[in-house]
Amino acid sequence: MALFGSLSERLNHIFSKLTKRGKLTELEIRSAMREVRIALLEADVNIKVAKQFIADVSEKAVGQQVLQSLNPAQQVIKIVNDELIALMGSGNAKLEVSPKPPTVILMCGLQGAGKTTLCGKLALQLKKQGKRPLLVACDIYRPAAIDQLKVVGGKAETEVFEKGTQAPPKTAKQAVEYAKKMGYDTVIVDTAGRLHIDDALMKELEDIKREVEVTEVLLTVDAMTGQDAVNVAETFNTRVGITGVILTKLDGDTRGGACLSIKAVTGKPIKFIGVGEKLTDLEPFYPDRMASRILGMGDVLSLIEKAQEAVSEAEAKEMERKMRESSFTLTDYLSQFEMLKKMGGASSLMNMLPGAGKLKIKEGDIDEKRIERVKAIILSMTPKERDNPQIINYPRKKRIAAGSGTSIQEINQLLKQFEQTKLLMKQFKGGKGKMRMPF
Amino acid sequence: MGIFGKIFQALKKTKDNVSAKMRLLFAKNKLGDEFYDELEEILISSDVSVRTAEEVVEQVKEEAIGNKVKDQQFVTDLLKDILEDTLNAADIPEITYPCVIMFVGVNGVGKTTTIGKVANWFVSQGKSVTVAAADTFRAAAGDQLAVWAERAKVRIVRHEEGSDPSAVIFDAVASAKAKKTDVVLVDTAGRLHVKENLMNELKKMDRVVTREYPEAAFYKFLVLDATTGQNAVNQARVFDEAVELDGIVLTKLDGTAKGGFVFSLCGELGIPVVFAGVGEKMDDLVPFDAEQFVEGFF
Missing domain, CATH: 1.10.260.30 (Signal recognition particle, SRP54 subunit, M-domain)
Structure with a gap:
């Protein structure tokens, strides 16, 4: 449970003996960073990412003047918070639009990350922006996945293109041709959840990318993912070349440190977050808000x-x-x-x-x-x-x-x-x- | 089942394993706090909860006295013992028949797939099975379960999408009584544990089974995705408070995540792991084995 200011309380405790204001010393920073480290690990930030982050931040923090308006604990939190925001990217990244339509968005990720629901959410949002999206059912493995996409598509009032269990690369290619003919400007391709170590299925994604000109490859990641998030993101990025990340299920009580890990290993921006089961529950990603959530300090800004x-x-x-x-x-x-x-x-x-x-x-x-x-x-x-x-x-x-x-x-x-x-x-x-x- | 069963194989696929990290740690020849901090980190990097990692390392500190702490084999064996004891702290319930098993969990952990596999497992044990499609919320969840029911050759009770899940359970129980079915497996909609109205709905389903089928044994299993991090313990705690869990099904062990949070579930919360999911095929589900899990974990 994210307690209000649990990190700031712990830091306040460390600095409580310190009454005089002045520069932050190495010793103080070191003991403060132990607390920051625990906060990051409890938020599921990958351990290697957390260590590197702390090393970088410590270096910057030592010798910094404590600002007039803050106490030392607040000063450390400010530094950590600012660095987290910087690491997660500045501002929120928008979807790329292909100069020659249709724009093709390929959704990928592990099983159960929430791809199919997300396809519906994206379609609805694009429609609201006046776009004409087409959904494509390329999950031919999970029972009833195509039916699920059809229901979701129905709710978003978006057509679903499907060819049963035909090979996904071929279906994707036909869907793009169909979109051109019918005047759809955006094609969203739903794919089966797959393990990043499943060679045959990873190759399938590579094949889809070869068959059609893909504008965005969005990796869908469950916000509750633990330490393994780095392996997943790294492998998907190396094999398929992702362009962005969507973090789902952020309406739970997870602190969502996985997103920091993913950003650190892939360098790709987090474009959206899923915050509920309704089709309207899709929001832009704001690094500043995520930073305070990871540190367990609530999302006051949102x-x-x-x-x-x-x-x-x-x-x-x-x-x-x-x-x-x-x-x-x-x-x-x-x-x-x-x-x-x-x-x-x-x-x-x-x-x-x-x-x-x-x-x-x-x-x-x-x-x-x-x-x-x-x-x-x-x-x-x-x-x-x-x-x-x-x-x-x-x-x-x-x-x-x-x-x-x-x-x-x-x-x-x-x-x-x-x-x-x-x-x-x-x-x-x-x-x-x-x-x-x-x- | 030997040590080298499916759980072990699934975990061993990961090259980034605990043993390799331990070798590195001992090669660095660090001492004192630095050594223990790193030992803790090795555990956390397999998603052991921060609190459990601290406790386990504390125990190692107490028992690895003097030079023994430099003995990699000794420390490794000690760790394995502690972890295996933690897993064995919670007793796996004895299944009696007739019974109802309700599967609960957050969205996307693999509840429906698990039920398909569990149905198949009971059939292989010579039991008759009915599955109840009480996930009436997610689009096409009933269709998905129907495919699994057909594969496992078991009966399914389902209503239309959007109907009351408790009514599905009511019918499934009535049908199981009439046909003298040994096992009723109840699929429920994925729900985040922080959504109180959805947790209340679950409590209602719990009450319906207890009230309508008192002569049957009733078990509630939480399905957890092995890829989950520190949040898994929160999930288990809240679901346990709502419906009193009897066991855990750990899914997706065939990925590169190790599911280290299970130590906290068994140790801290006293909930045993009952089954493990190790793949997408119908027979990719095995009864959990603590020794095998710990060996694979390292």
Whole structure:
């Protein structure tokens, strides 16, 4: 579990005896780097990559002046964080577009990395950008893989080109010809998951590349991958020549250090991250956010940005005023749920928030079907009831239950939850000074 | 099964192995903390959890007194012993019939494929098997399981995509009772352990089996991908809290990853590894063997 600032806490402990400000000495750096090393290993950064990284960073850190505004621990974290960002590349890399269409994207990776789902996500995103993608089913080995791609393609409203179990290089070639004829500008080729040490299947990918002019070869990697990520990435890169990486399943609690390893051994950018099971759950990769996640310090930046996207400043100010004045009503409660929904659901937010575990908001409390029921209940109340929930007595509850198609039990539950939320807000407000940013 | 079975072969494919790293370490002739730090790193580089690696090395420190620490053979044997003991700390459950086995895990670890192979294994033991396609979420998961059921020549109970997984289990149990099937294997949708509503759904499925088929033994196996890193322990802990796991199936051992996290699962959490997946073919699944695993690991 990524505890809020666990690394910064440990570093603070090391530096606690140090009161005077000045230059960072070699001894201090060495003991601090032991903690950084553990943080990196716990995040699954490959051990060789971690060692090299630490050697480089130590060299840069020794003798650095501790900045006025920071303490030594914060200074070390800043240096480590900056170097991590630098290593993972600057800014997010976009998909290449072929000057002579169609652009061909070849998806590859180990079994179970999430290629087929990702194909659907990419197709949907390209469509939103006004492109015309075509999906190609080249996984002829896994049972029902082609059916899966068809279902995914259906959801993304994208045509799927398939030739049953015909050899993938031939299918890919025919698909590109078909795309040209039909005016598709992007061809996404789904391939079977394969082990990087499976010579025959790796050769199949080489053959596809020989048959068609491939613009992008995207390696799909499960964010939970351990130390072996370097072997996988290196072999795929040497044999097929990857152009980028997509990291999937980042909606879990993994710290995702595999991406640092992959970047270090291949030098290829991470282009996207998969953050959920819905087809819209595909996001650009931001090295700065990944850096704080690897260090176990939460993705504060993403959270801020998501909130900005979904909630207008005026709405936020109004909500803040209500929280401050404790005039929070059921109407506000409902609009809060809706804001959460706009921001991509509670779970994705909770993952990004450092120390979210302490807030006692569980995903089960805010799952999407429940939001609809809560909405029905609140909308079945009179405006007076919404503003003064304490007046809701048994006859009123009976009426609301009938009106919303729910039960009295559910209404009681909602009212109880509402009270808890109000209480939580008071605590939140009271503890404001304690909610510091990690650096 | 001898030491040189499929688990050993699968692990030995990796040239970047622990023995080679140990040789290098002893050649460097380092002493004290530096030696132990590197020993720890060797274990971590095979995905042993950071905490378990620290504990194991601590134990080596205590037992390799004096000059023995310079004896590569002694230290290697000691490590193997400690690790094998860790694996044996958790008892593999005795399977009694009739039984229901539910397979759970995060997305993409190989649950459906594993069920196909496990079905085949039970058939080879002379048992009758029904598989329940309770992954009604992932596109075409039911079709995939149907292909495996046909290969293993077992019956399948399935509903349409998007239907309630608990209802599939309900029907599968009813059908198993009527036909007196020995084993019911339940496939479930992949779910990340941090998604509480999906974990609640799993608990419901757990309750349905317990309620509808109390006379059957009920086992819950977590399927884990050997390529996984430190997160595997989190996964096991959370799934165990939700449905009380009886065992682990370790898949994809035929890659270059070693699945070193299993030591923490057996040692720290007390969950035994029951089966290992070593390839894509139907007979590429073997009962887990601690001695073979440790030998292959080195």
